[in-house]
Amino acid sequence: MSNINNQKQIAISVQGATHYYKVYNEDGTVGKAIGIEGIDLDIYQGSFVALVGHNGCGKSTLAKHLNGILLPAMGKVEVFGLDTANKANIFEIRKQVGMVFQNPDNQMVASIVEEDVAFGPENLGIPQKEIVERVHKALEQVGMLEFAKRTPHKLSGGQKQRIAIAGALAIQPQVLVLDESTAMLDPQGRKEVLEVAHQLNKQGMTVVLITHFMEEVLDCDHVFVMSGGHIVDQGTPMQIFANSKLLDEVGLKAPRTVELAQKLKNAGFDVDDTTTDAKILGGAVCQNLQ
Amino acid sequence: MSKSPVVAPQIDEKVAIYANNLNFVYNPKSPFEKHALKDISLSINKGEFVAIVGHTGSGKTTFVQHLNALVRHQSGDLFVAGLNLADKKLDLKKLRGSVGMVFQYPEYQLFADTVLEDVAFGPRNFGVAREDAYKLAKNALETVGLDFEQIKSKSPFDLSGGEKRRVALAGVLAMKPQILVLDEPTAGLDPQGKREILSLVKSINKQNDITVVMVSHDMNEVYENADRVIVFRDGGVVYDLPPRQLFKLEDQIVSMNLEIPQMAQFTNALEKQGIVLPDDCITVDQIFDALCQLKGGSNV
Numbered sequence: 001m002s003n004i005n006n007q008k009q010i011a012i013s014v015q016g017a018t019h020y021y022k023v024y025n026e027d028g029t030v031g032k033a034i035g036i037e038g039i040d041l042d043i044y045q046g047s048f049v050a051l052v053g054h055n056g057c058g059k060s061t062l063a064k065h066l067n068g069i070l071l072p073a074m075g076k077v078e079v080f081g082l083d084t085a086n087k088a089n090i091f092e093i094r095k096q097v098g099m100v101f102q103n104p105d106n107q108m109v110a111s112i113v114e115e116d117v118a119f120g121p122e123n124l125g126i127p128q129k130e131i132v133e134r135v136h137k138a139l140e141q142v143g144m145l146e147f148a149k150r151t152p153h154k155l156s157g158g159q160k161q162r163i164a165i166a167g168a169l170a171i172q173p174q175v176l177v178l179d180e181s182t183a184m185l186d187p188q189g190r191k192e193v194l195e196v197a198h199q200l201n202k203q204g205m206t207v208v209l210i211t212h213f214m215e216e217v218l219d220c221d222h223v224f225v226m227s228g229g230h231i232v233d234q235g236t237p238m239q240i241f242a243n244s245k246l247l248d249e250v251g252l253k254a255p256r257t258v259e260l261a262q263k264l265k266n267a268g269f270d271v272d273d274t275t276t277d278a279k280i281l282g283g284a285v286c287q288n289l290q
Numbered sequence: 291m292s293k294s295p296v297v298a299p300q301i302d303e304k305v306a307i308y309a310n311n312l313n314f315v316y317n318p319k320s321p322f323e324k325h326a327l328k329d330i331s332l333s334i335n336k337g338e339f340v341a342i343v344g345h346t347g348s349g350k351t352t353f354v355q356h357l358n359a360l361v362r363h364q365s366g367d368l369f370v371a372g373l374n375l376a377d378k379k380l381d382l383k384k385l386r387g388s389v390g391m392v393f394q395y396p397e398y399q400l401f402a403d404t405v406l407e408d409v410a411f412g413p414r415n416f417g418v419a420r421e422d423a424y425k426l427a428k429n430a431l432e433t434v435g436l437d438f439e440q441i442k443s444k445s446p447f448d449l450s451g452g453e454k455r456r457v458a459l460a461g462v463l464a465m466k467p468q469i470l471v472l473d474e475p476t477a478g479l480d481p482q483g484k485r486e487i488l489s490l491v492k493s494i495n496k497q498n499d500i501t502v503v504m505v506s507h508d509m510n511e512v513y514e515n516a517d518r519v520i521v522f523r524d525g526g527v528v529y530d531l532p533p534r535q536l537f538k539l540e541d542q543i544v545s546m547n548l549e550i551p552q553m554a555q556f557t558n559a560l561e562k563q564g565i566v567l568p569d570d571c572i573t574v575d576q577i578f579d580a581l582c583q584l585k586g587g588s589n590v
Contacts, residue, residue, distance in 0.1 A: 054480040055450065055451045055452065056450055156346060183477075183478050184478060187507055187508075187548075188547055212480040251480055251482030251483075252482070253482075253485075256510060256553055256574050257553075257555075257556065260556065260577060260578060264578065264581065267585075268585075269585065278559065279555055279559045282557070282560050283559055285556075285560065285565075285581060286565055288585065290563075
């Protein structure tokens with residue numbers, strides 16, 4: 001799966017996708033608000049990409065286009081070459097692109113963990129024996145196998161999200177979209193979910209992480225910055241952080257350590273302005289001062 | 291330690307919250323018994339900005355729910371806004387008018403047809419006449435930085451996430467509380483929204499002299515905003531220190547599964563090499579300025 005030839009293959013291609021929402025004005029007329037407008041992007045197979053932006057920038061609208069929950073009014077979205085606008089493709093597209101949302105409590109459908117994870121493959125009409133195998137494997141991948149017989153409601157937020165990820169994995173998708181899946185979790189839960197996402201990525205899964213925690217994008221391959229329904233910047237995390245003026249304009253902020261490193265470098269300190277480790281930066285500053 | 295008397299004489303005018311050997315047990319004498327608070331003793335002065343931190347399940351929510359008697363006092367002393375919570379005839383109305391509680395995701399609690407009605411609901415519920423309640427609502431909406439004329443007739447459900455949260459906060463402020471208790475006020479907001487809410491809470495604290503108790507998981511924001519940090523663990527208070535002092539205890543903090551703020555890691559690393567920055571160097575900008583001064587000095 002993760003051989004080098006596949007790395008360059010495009011998993012999802014978004015071409016000029018535009019989506020408007022209806023707005024009901026006070027005078028009774030119906031207008032439209034931009035969800036996303038003219039979005040062009042390619043997500044390569046096996047990559048780990050992040051979509052960042054402030055609340056309401058269109059990142060969740062874009063995410064919902066990636067498996068055909070929303071369809072573009074103009075432009076096109078292709079998943080492994082399949083057009084999401086073609087109804088005949090939707091079933092296959094949803095099998096290829098698994099999605100996990102923000103609120104863990106809204107995504108649990110069964111009262112036992114393993115039944116919850118089995119919900120997806122059951123819907124696909126997969127034979128019982130294979131469902132059991134898939135559920136076992138999915139729970140193993142997210143490190144929740146020992147909770148298989150428990151009730152999801154008593155788990156922590158991070159554990160619930162890992163169950164939700166397992167539910168997506170049981171469908172055996174090639175792409176996993178995490179739509180602000182860490183936003184409602186405590187730091188421990190966030191760490192758990194991100195670790196699982198990175199581990200899956202190492203095994204060949206394409207991961208699309210939607211977030212506004214800039215600390216979370218540090219280990220991504222490629223970052224898209226969104227504002228007002230458009231992509232306003234893209235690059236490696238460090239290229240994004242370097243453009244602090246733009247980040248400020250779109251209501252985001254580089255992690256504090258990166259911000260300090262950049263300021264120090266600009267003021268003539270001999271420090272690495274791509275460092276994300278506060279301790280290393282501290283050591284470097286000491287050498288400057290001694 | 292001597293057992294404190296029923297009416298604690300040490301509570302003077304300056305104290306907003308005082309707890310001594312406060313204990314709480316969920317489902318006592320049942321198989322589900324859980325000792326959630328164990329001998330909590332602490333004191334918070336009027337006008338202070340105190341952060342309460344701790345891992346999920348450490349007892350911090352149970353404690354803050356005591357402050358306006360959502361969870362009823364069981365044993366030990368607890369005085370809040372001059373009221374004795376152990377008093378059987380506790381004036382709940384007075385207490386809840388004095389302690390404003392902002393829960394997690396408060397925007398989910400908006401319900402009225404218009405922003406004005408929603409914010410005025412609290413005072414109206416406490417028997418304030420309609421016109422006066424509207425005045426209180428107007429004040430509160432202006433305090434949270436919203437344009438009253440523009441927003442008053444809108445449906446709270448048509449607002450953006452950040453606006454909704456401000457309206458919810460205004461609904462609590464309209465009650466004119468002396469103490470504001472916030473449970474993770476910035477959860478789910480983007481960086482800009484976080485900064486706005488925090489600077490708002492800070493200015494309410496400083497300008498309106500309202501005591502703030504904030505529960506938070508974000509150690510960076512705790513570090514930059516709180517006067518004092520109280521750390522809960524397994525139902526007990528393990529540390530009660532100013533943020534700069536607290537986050538020097540790196541090993542202990544990490545062992546409790548809490549994070550060290552990035553700028554604390556940085557100043558701690560400098561201190562290990564013998565470079566000590568002044569105590570008021572907390573934010574990126576403050577640290578940057580101090581370092582530039584140091585460097586300038588060494589070059590001369």
